[in-house]
Amino acid sequence: MAGISSDVIRGYNDTIILFLLMDRDSYGYEISKSIKQMSHDKYVIKETTLYSAFTRMEKNGYVRSYSKIAENGKRRTYYRITDSGREYYLEKCREWELTKEVVEHFIRN
Amino acid sequence: MAGISSDVIRGYNDTIILFLLMDRDSYGYEISKSIKQMSHDKYVIKETTLYSAFTRMEKNGYVRSYSKIAENGKRRTYYRITDSGREYYLEKCREWELTKEVVEHFIRN
DNA sequence: GGTCTTTACTACGCCTGACATACTACTACT
DNA sequence: AGTAGTAGTATGTCAGGCGTAGTAAAGACC
Numbered sequence: 001m002a003g004i005s006s007d008v009i010r011g012y013n014d015t016i017i018l019f020l021l022m023d024r025d026s027y028g029y030e031i032s033k034s035i036k037q038m039s040h041d042k043y044v045i046k047e048t049t050l051y052s053a054f055t056r057m058e059k060n061g062y063v064r065s066y067s068k069i070a071e072n073g074k075r076r077t078y079y080r081i082t083d084s085g086r087e088y089y090l091e092k093c094r095e096w097e098l099t100k101e102v103v104e105h106f107i108r109n
Numbered sequence: 110m111a112g113i114s115s116d117v118i119r120g121y122n123d124t125i126i127l128f129l130l131m132d133r134d135s136y137g138y139e140i141s142k143s144i145k146q147m148s149h150d151k152y153v154i155k156e157t158t159l160y161s162a163f164t165r166m167e168k169n170g171y172v173r174s175y176s177k178i179a180e181n182g183k184r185r186t187y188y189r190i191t192d193s194g195r196e197y198y199l200e201k202c203r204e205w206e207l208t209k210e211v212v213e214h215f216i217r218n
Numbered sequence: 219g220g221t222c223t224t225t226a227c228t229a230c231g232c233c234t235g236a237c238a239t240a241c242t243a244c245t246a247c248t
Numbered sequence: 249a250g251t252a253g254t255a256g257t258a259t260g261t262c263a264g265g266c267g268t269a270g271t272a273a274a275g276a277c278c
Contacts, residue, residue, distance in 0.1 A: 006236050007120025007264075008208050012215075013235085019215040029255055039211045049236055051256070056235085074244075076255070093216050099117050100209065102148045106121075106128040107202050115265050116235070122265085138226055158265055160227070165264085183273070185226070 004043055013045065013053050015096070018062065018089040021081040028054065028077070054079060062088050113152055122154065122162050124201040127171060130190040131198070137163065137186070163188060171197050 020031050028050055036044050054077075057063045062085030070076050081089075129135060129143050137159055145153050166172045171194030179185050190198075 004204065004208050004211060005120055008204065009212075010119050010235060010264090011114055011116025012212055016212070016215040019217070022217075027255080029253095038214050042207060043211050046237055047256080048238080048258095052235075052237090072245085072254095074255080090217075093218060095113065095117065096212065096216050097218065098151060099113050102113060102152050103118075103121055103125075103205065105147050106125040107205050108128070108131075108199075109202060109206065119235095119264060136226080138224095155266055156227080157229095157267080161264075161266095181225095181274075183226080 006049075009043065012092070012096070013049060014057055014062070015089060015092040016045075017050070017053055017057070018081055018085055018092075021063065021079060022086070022089070025078045025080045027079065057085065060088075061085070115158075118152065121201070121205070122158060123166055123171070124198060124205070125154075126159070126162055126166070127190055127194055127198040127201075130172065130188060130194070134187045134189045136188065166194065169197075170194070 016035060017031055020026060020034050026034075028047075032045050032047070032050055054063065054065065058065055058079075061082055063079045063081055065077050065079050067075055068078050125144060126140055129140050135143075137156075141154050141156070141159055163172065163174070167174055167188075170191055172188045172190055174186050174188050176184055177187050
């Protein structure tokens with residue numbers, strides 16, 4: 001077992017995606033590549049997980065989607081983070097620090 | 110929102126429980142108190158979560174249960190960690206380090 | 219003596235997020 | 249012609265966490 005189980009990352013996929021939307025709009029495929037690259041191939045998000053996260057986050061008001069013709073002439077669905085999404089992201093960052101502190105009481109290294 | 114969402118801790122409840130069984134056998138109520146105390150009241154495991162974790166882990170061979178009459182004369186179900194449970198715990202500790210490393214690439218603090 | 223709190227569980231069923239599987243469609247390369 | 253990469257959609261399953269409720273016995277308090 002080398003890799004991260006889905007039960008662990010669960011609850012942080014949204015956060016990871018929002019992080020990648022902080023500075024500029026993006027779309028599914030690009031985000032999945034960024035995650036893979038930034039994690040040095042240690043985490044590869046599943047397509048279905050990614051796209052269902054987009055749907056959920058749009059419903060929750062954390063992102064807004066729009067269609068755009070890319071440089072290559074193809075239509076893509078882009079996502080933009082909302083103010084509410086930024087707030088949510090920062091909240092999750094604070095939650096992460098708390099979680100880390102708690103979990104590490106029970107980890108022997 | 111102050112506290113840890115269940116989606117975050119998911120996948121680490123078993124690890125936390127196993128940690129508390131490393132040095133001596135214990136039972137549900139005591140374990141829930143230990144978690145509360147060791148996390149300085151930051152994490153309180155739900156009863157149903159705890160007992161279903163025991164059931165699952167026994168099925169997976171990570172713990173073994175036995176009934177014992179406690180000092181107060183009442184019958185309790187105690188749990189003992191198995192060798193396989195110890196291995197699993199250590200695996201989860203390694204996984205935690207990896208997860209931490211990955212997630213922190215996407216956290217702004 | 220009656221009620222409340224703590225201890226120590228069991229039963230049942232719902233919800234959510236992750237994921238398996240499958241399918242579409244277009245481009246570029248070989 | 250076939251494969252790999254890009255960019256998704258659709259559908260359904262599964263596991264873990266949790267809400268709700270109920271049981272039962274011991275001790276505390278008023």
